[in-house]
Amino acid sequence: MASRSRLFGRRRKPDAGAGADPSAKRAKPKHARDDEELFDEAFLARLELLQVIARRLFRGRQRAERKTRKVGSGLEFADHREYSPGDDIRNLDWNVLMRLDQTLVRLYEEDEDLPIRIAVDVSDSMQTGGAIRKLRYAQQVAAALAYVGLANLDRVGLTCMSGKVHTTLPAVRGKGRIFRVFEFLKSAPRGGPTDLRAACSRLAAESQQPGLTVVISDFYDLDGAFDGLNLLRFRKHEPVAIQVLDPEEADPTGTGLRGDVRIVDCEGTAEQDVTLTAATLRAYAAAHKRFCDALESSCRGRGIPYFRAETSVAFDDLVLRLFRQGGILR
Numbered sequence: 302m303a304s305r306s307r308l309f310g311r312r313r314k315p316d317a318g319a320g321a322d323p324s325a326k327r328a329k330p331k332h333a334r335d336d337e338e339l340f341d342e343a344f345l346a347r348l349e350l351l352q353v354i355a356r357r358l359f360r361g362r363q364r365a366e367r368k369t370r371k372v373g374s375g376l377e378f379a380d381h382r383e384y385s386p387g388d389d390i391r392n393l394d395w396n397v398l399m400r401l402d403q404t405l406v407r408l409y410e411e412d413e414d415l416p417i418r419i420a421v422d423v424s425d426s427m428q429t430g431g432a433i434r435k436l437r438y439a440q441q442v443a444a445a446l447a448y449v450g451l452a453n454l455d456r457v458g459l460t461c462m463s464g465k466v467h468t469t470l471p472a473v474r475g476k477g478r479i480f481r482v483f484e485f486l487k488s489a490p491r492g493g494p495t496d497l498r499a500a501c502s503r504l505a506a507e508s509q510q511p512g513l514t515v516v517i518s519d520f521y522d523l524d525g526a527f528d529g530l531n532l533l534r535f536r537k538h539e540p541v542a543i544q545v546l547d548p549e550e551a552d553p554t555g556t557g558l559r560g561d562v563r564i565v566d567c568e569g570t571a572e573q574d575v576t577l578t579a580a581t582l583r584a585y586a587a588a589h590k591r592f593c594d595a596l597e598s599s600c601r602g603r604g605i606p607y608f609r610a611e612t613s614v615a616f617d618d619l620v621l622r623l624f625r626q627g628g629i630l631r
Contacts, residue, residue: 339440340483348448348479351617355449355624381405416472416512417450417457418538419443420504423491424463425568426521430547433612439517439545440486441616444479446515449620452476459485462500465493469507494568495522501529511537520544520596527599534603541606543623544596548613551593552586554579 381394384404392406421443427436443459450457451474458472459482470485497518504514514533520526520542533540549556564573575581593609600607608626610619 339437339487340444344441344444347617348445351445351620352449352452354621356452382408416508416510417446417455418460418472418504418508418512418514419446419457420460420462420500420514420516420518421486422463422495422497422500422516422518422520423461423466423489424493424495424518424521426495426519427545428491429550429567430612431549433547435519435545435547435612436491438610438612438616439543442543442545442610442619443515443517444482444486445616445620446623447482448476448479449624451478451482457482460504461486461489461491462504463491463493464496464499466490467500467503495519496525497522497529498525498532499529501532505533505536505538508536508538512539513541514538515541515543517543517545519546523592523596526596530600530605531603534605541608542596542600543608543610544593545610545612546593548611551589551611554582554586558582 381397382405384393384406388406394405394407397403397405421436421439423436427439428434430436430438447457447459454474456472456474457478459470461468466489468489470481473481495518497516497520501516508514516530516533518526526542530540530542559577559579561574561576564575566572597607597609606626608619608623
């Protein structure tokens with residue numbers, strides 16, 4: 302769905318001097334330079350500020366923000382249920398038994414640790430983009446969410462996934478573990494086609510305890526996205542969809558691109574020569590918007606929080622919007 306550098310690219314002619322000086326020093330690949338600067342000191346300082354603001358948004362909450370009803374644990378009474386063979390008789394409500402001759406077990410609300418799994422799509426389509434590659438942006442958003450979760454003493458795990466990559470960082474706890482998160486995101490393999498159905502299926506299977514599962518992707522696999530997110534719901538996860546978009550890929554009408562171009566499928570071998578006009582670009586932008594709207598409608602209809610994230614928006618501004626709107630670390 303995208304070219305090697307962005308959605309559209311003109312045919313390139315070979316450089317006249319290519320190969321002229323094999324001893325010339327080669328420039329470091331752009332993605333290598335990006336990785337070196339991905340989580341620098343300035344980024345960490347922004348995370349610290351982000352955590353301060355997030356703490357104000359959630360003032361008064363402690364670790365384990367979710368409540369669960371468990372038998373005979375916790376301090377706050379919640380409800381009764383019928384006694385079942387095997388229940389500890391110490392949890393029986395003896396007052397009810399004496400007055401109503403009913404064997405009921407007391408249930409209490411218990412603060413429970415919130416397991417968080419952050420899944421980052423590292424497929425080839427995520428490595429396209431203009432000034433900021435979508436994958437770089439997704440990595441920064443994932444790191445920011447992980448940092449806030451770790452600072453709140455939640456258990457946070459990460460997964461990098463595509464049609465050929467599936468690597469996992471087991472759940473860790475504590476703010477000091479953020480450097481393991483940084484290293485994992487930088488060193489994880491990347492590439493391959495987008496296959497969200499298979500990736501989410503494996504993600505659900507390897508998660509021993511369901512929890513909040515944030516999927517960060519461009520979702521350029523519409524049917525697979527629907528099936529994958531639904532599978533997470535079926536396995537008792539609480540999925541959240543963050544769709545990362547490059548503005549020029551979503552709407553190239555303002556790029557000034559016209560004439561004969563070759564569209565290249567960056568996740569396959571398909572190529573198509575086309576003549577681009579203003580009308581063609583407008584039609585493409587409208588089709589892309591329908592695609593995104595269909596994904597959002599599907600998520601909303603199933604109660605899955607959905608957020609659209611353009612790479613032109615600073616990652617920390619996006620994360621604060623996620624917190625304010627709810628659906629993540631609530």
